[in-house]
Every structure is written in structure tokens, then in C-alpha cells.
Amino acid sequence: xxxxxxxxxxxxxxTGDEAAFARxxxxxxxxxxxYLSLAGESADxxxxxxxxxxxxxxxxxxxxxxxxxxxxxxxxxxxxxDAGRQRTRAARAPxxxxxxxxxxxxxxxxxxxxxxxxxxxxxxxxxxxxPALQAEVVLLRxxxxxxxxxxxxxxxRSPGAVRVAAHRGLQNLAKIMSEQGVTLxxxxxxxxxx
Amino acid sequence: MSADPIDDxxxxxxxxxxxxxxxxxxxxxxxxxxxxxxxxQVTSPPPSSRRASMIFTLAxxxxxxxxxxxxxxxxxVATVAYVSASAPASTPDVHSSGSASPTSVGASAAAxxxxxxxxxSVTATAVGPVATGAAAHGLCTAWSHVADRGKxxxxxxxxxxxAAAGGSDKVDAWCAALPxxxxxxxxxxxxxxxxxxxxxxxxxxxxxxxxxxxxSVVPPTVPSHQPTTTxxxxxxxxxPxxxxxxxx
Numbered sequence: 359x360x361x362x363x364x365x366x367x368x369x370x371x372x373t374g375d376e377a378a379f380a381r382x383x384x385x386x387x388x389x390x391x392x393y394l395s396l397a398g399e400s401a402d403x404x405x406x407x408x409x410x411x412x413x414x415x416x417x418x419x420x421x422x423x424x425x426x427x428x429x430x431x432x433x434x435x436x437x438x439x440d441a442g443r444q445r446t447r448a449a450r451a452p453x454x455x456x457x458x459x460x461x462x463x464x465x466x467x468x469x470x471x472x473x474x475x476x477x478x479x480x481x482x483x484x485x486x487x488x489p490a491l492q493a494e495v496v497l498l499r500x501x502x503x504x505x506x507x508x509x510x511x512x513x514x515r516s517p518g519a520v521r522v523a524a525h526r527g528l529q530n531l532a533k534i535m536s537e538q539g540v541t542l543x544x545x546x547x548x549x550x551x552x
Numbered sequence: 553m554s555a556d557p558i559d560d561x562x563x564x565x566x567x568x569x570x571x572x573x574x575x576x577x578x579x580x581x582x583x584x585x586x587x588x589x590x591x592x593q594v595t596s597p598p599p600s601s602r603r604a605s606m607i608f609t610l611a612x613x614x615x616x617x618x619x620x621x622x623x624x625x626x627x628x629v630a631t632v633a634y635v636s637a638s639a640p641a642s643t644p645d646v647h648s649s650g651s652a653s654p655t656s657v658g659a660s661a662a663a664x665x666x667x668x669x670x671x672x673s674v675t676a677t678a679v680g681p682v683a684t685g686a687a688a689h690g691l692c693t694a695w696s697h698v699a700d701r702g703k704x705x706x707x708x709x710x711x712x713x714x715a716a717a718g719g720s721d722k723v724d725a726w727c728a729a730l731p732x733x734x735x736x737x738x739x740x741x742x743x744x745x746x747x748x749x750x751x752x753x754x755x756x757x758x759x760x761x762x763x764x765x766x767x768s769v770v771p772p773t774v775p776s777h778q779p780t781t782t783x784x785x786x787x788x789x790x791x792p793x794x795x796x797x798x799x800x
Contacts, residue, residue, distance in 0.1 A: 374593040376586055383585050388574035402581060409585045413592040473565045478578075481569035500558065501570045528557035536562040 359503070360385050364423040372417050379416075383409065386427065388478070390434055393497050395482045396461040396490075397438055404441050408434040428508045431498065435460070435512060461490035466534075473538060485527075487534060491515070492527030499524045688716075692727035 360367055360381065370378035387405060394401035394408075411433050419429060442460030464486045471480055485493045491513065498509045499520075506524075510517040557563070691713045698710075710720075717726030 371589075376589060379589045380582060380586060383582060384574065384579060387581060387585070388578040391578050392570060406581055406584055406588075409581075410588045413585075413589045416589075416592070476565055476569035478569050478572050478575065481566050484566060485570070497570070500567060525557060528560070528563060531566060532557055532560035532562045535566055 360423060364426070368419075368426065372419070379413070382426075386430055389502055390430065392478055392482050393431065393494075393502065394434060394438055395479065396486060396493055396497065397442060398462045398464070398486070400441055404434065404437045407437045407441075411437065424504065424508070427502055428504055428512065431502055431504065432512050459490045461486070461494050463487065463490060463493065471538060473535065484534060484538075485531065488527050488530055491519075492523045492530065495520050495523040496527040496531065500528070688713075688727075688730055692723075692730060695723055695727065 367378045367381050371382055387409075390405050390408065391401050394404050397404070408430065412430055415429075415433075419426070421429065438460045464483060466487055467483075471484075476484075482497075485496060487493075488496065494513060495509055498504050498512065499506070504512070506517050506520050509524075510520045513520065515523075558567075691709060695710060695713060713726075714720040714723055717723040
């Protein structure tokens with residue numbers, strides 16, 4: 359988050375100040391990439407397309423930092439849904455994925471994760487074990503920091519559905535993490551024995 | 553609900569990783585982003601002004617629709633009074649435009665009639681035969697594809713259209729109010745916005761009184777007045793005095 363400076367930075371960026379824009383970009387792009395990584399691939403491309411759209415609309419944007427984040431992530435989601443459609447079209451399965459869902463879940467893998475020093479990419483991969491909506495809502499709520507109503511609008515669900523998805527998602531993640539922790543400490547113990 | 557799961561200590565390492573500061577790799581795209589930012593600066597003013605003008609267009613359309621609806625209310629009464637007061641033979645002009653589209657029922661048809669007749673009735677009659685009925689859709693479609701409306705408004709065909717609408721700036725609203733026979737109306741300005749609003753108040757007024765006139769009666773009265781309603785005004789052709797402002 360940029361915080362107090364945000365209004366000033368945004369207005370400077372709006373008038374063409376590249377340094378100000380770079381600050382906005384640096385602040386948000388990592389989170390944006392992590393969010394877009396829920397699709398599993400092409401996060402960089404989709405992020406670049408997102409910024410392309412954002413810079414074109416920047417002069418007309420009005421709002422505070424939360425509104426800014428909501429706007430950027432709404433744009434990102436549209437691009438991600440488009441990219442998802444292209445993928446399914448390329449896979450010659452146009453009838454699938456009509457929901458507009460673009461998140462691809464993953465099965466648990468057996469990679470050894472050192473839980474205390476997870477990379478953000480590994481963390482996103484763990485989140486992707488959740489059902490798509492839960493994964494997306496958890497990231498938007500907990501990592502991007504959007505409100506329930508903003509997330510609801512963004513994903514096209516009711517606030518109630520978003521609350522439930524966030525709650526269950528976090529519960530599921532806690533379970534995954536504690537199981538992972540057990541597995542890891544077990545294997546660590548085994549290694550010490552042998 | 554149980555305690556907020558976000559407080560579960562098992563989640564802490566995961567959340568920490570998800571919220572971790574940017575990795576080097578995640579900042580790689582900055583150059584490309586700044587380039588597109590720079591490119592957008594060059595083209596930025598036009599988009600924003602276009603957006604502004606679109607807002608005005610929409611506002612204008614809304615306003616036009618409102619005026620049309622008002623005109624229907626007042627004009628409907630006026631027309632009824634007019635009809636009952638005068639001999640049908642002597643005043644075919646009032647109905648001409650209305651009868652041109654008796655098949656296309658509905659509120660917007662009534663609204664369209666009113667926008668033209670609600671104004672100085674003489675001027676409006678001049679337009680009736682051309683810009684109402686089936687021709688209107690074609691004209692509106694053509695209009696929606698014209699880039700320079702200022703110039704286009706002076707073309708003979710569009711002159712009738714703008715006259716019917718009450719000005720080139722009102723054509724979009726007028727076209728939007730057309731019944732969607734060929735679906736052409738939606739091709740104009742803000743598709744979603746227009747059709748929703750006004751028509752509900754409209755239908756009360758007219759339909760019963762409309763069919764009296766025969767379109768065939770119209771032409772004789774027509775040529776006396778010029779349909780030029782373009783705001784820019786062609787002084788050479790016609791003084792813009794007959795401008796139907798939509799005030800009944």
C-alpha cells in the first residue's frame with residue numbers, strides 16, 4: 359500500500375509523471391502477479407495487458423487507494439477471463455468453462471515445502487489447491503486487501519457468498535498447512551533417524 | 553461461525569509468503585509498463601475528451617428523451633384539443649406524421665410523433681413523410697455511422713432527419729426512441745441507457761386519435777417550410793428561425 363501519499367502520487371501519474379506511475383506499478387504489480395498466477399500460467403502476459411488497459415484509463419480514474427486497487431484488479435480479472443477463454447478455445451473445448459472462471463486448481467503435490475520460508479509462488483500454488491472461488495476470494499480479501507463488497511462486485515457473487523468462500527478458504531488452507539507441517543516434520547524426523 | 557480462521561497460527565507462514573515484499577522477478581515488467589504509460593500519454597487527451605463528450609451525448613440523449621416525454625404529455629392534450637376543434641380536412645398536418653407509423657405501436661412511436669409535432673407544427677409536418685416509418689431506421693443507421701455530424705447534417709437526407717429530431721444534437725436521442733423494428737436504433741449512442749427510461753409515461757396519450765390522418769394528405773402542405781434544423785445553420789439556404797426546439 360502507498361498510503362498517505364497515494365492521492366498525490368496518483369494525480370501526478372495522471373498528468374504523465376513516469377516516476378509516479380512507476381511507484382503505483384511497483385506497489386501493485388507483485389500482488390497482481392500473485393493473483394494472476396491462480397490461472398497457473400501467463401500471469402506476466404496478462405499483467406502486462408492489464409497495465410496497458412490501466413494506463414489508457416488512468417486519466418479518467420477517480421478514487422482512493424482501495425478504489426484504485428479494486429479497479430486494477432477488476433481490469434486484471436477481465437483480462438484473465440479473456441486469456442482463460444482463449445486457452446480453452448485453443449484446447450478445442452469451447453463448451454467448457456462457461457462460468458467465466460479462470461482460476462485453475464491444482465492437486466496437492468509431494469514437493470517438499472519448507473513452510474517457514476515459502477516463496478510467494480509456492481504459497482500461491484498452495485492456494486490453488488482450493489476450489490476456484492475460494493482461492494480467488496482469499497487472495498483478493500487477504501492479500502489485495504479489498505472489502506467484501508468490492509470482492510463481491512469483482513467476482514460477480516453476493517457478499518454473503520464471498521464471506522463464506524473466504525471463511526472456508528482460510529479454514530481449508532489452515533488445514534492444508536497444518537497437514538503439510540506434520541508431513542514435513544515427520545519426514546524431517548525420519549531423515550534425522552536414518 | 554467459529555473464530556476467524558485467519559487467526560489460525562498454521563496460516564501465518566502462508567500469509568507471510570503471500571504478502572511478502574516484491575521479488576526481483578516481479579518487478580521485471582516495469583520498463584514495459586512505463587513504455588506503455590508513455591505511449592498512453594501521447595494519445596491520452598483525445599480519449600478523455602471523447603469520454604467527456606460521450607457523457608454529454610448521453611446526458612443530451614436523456615434530456616432529449618425527457619423533453620420528448622414531456623412533449624408527449626402536453627402535445628397529446630394539445631393534439632386532442634386541436635383535432636376536436638378543427639375540421640379534419642383542413643388540418644391533416646397534425647396527424648400526418650403520426651399516421652405514418654400506425655403499425656408500429658408502442659410508446660416510442662408516440663414519442664417520436666410528438667417530438668416532431670410538438671414543435672411548431674408546420675415545420676414538423678415537412679419532415680413527416682421522409683423521416684418517419686421505415687425510412688427512419690435507415691436514416692438512423694446511416695447517421696450512427698457518420699463521423700462528422702456537423703457536415704452530415706447538411707446532407708438533404710439528414711436534413712429531414714435532424715429536422716424530425718429537432719436538431720442534429722438530438723438525433724441520437726430521437727433515433728434511440730424509435731421502435732426497434734430492425735434493431736437499428738440500438739446502433740446509435742448509448743444502447744443500454746436510452747430505451748429504458750421514458751417510454752412508460754408515454755402510451756397514455758395518443759394511439760386512439762392517431763389513425764385519422766392519411767399520410768397521403770401530407771405532401772401538399774410540406775414544401776412551404778424548410779426542414780433545416782441544423783444548429784450550425786446554413787445561412788445560405790435557410791434562416792434557422794423555424795427551428796423546432798421541442799417547446800410546445
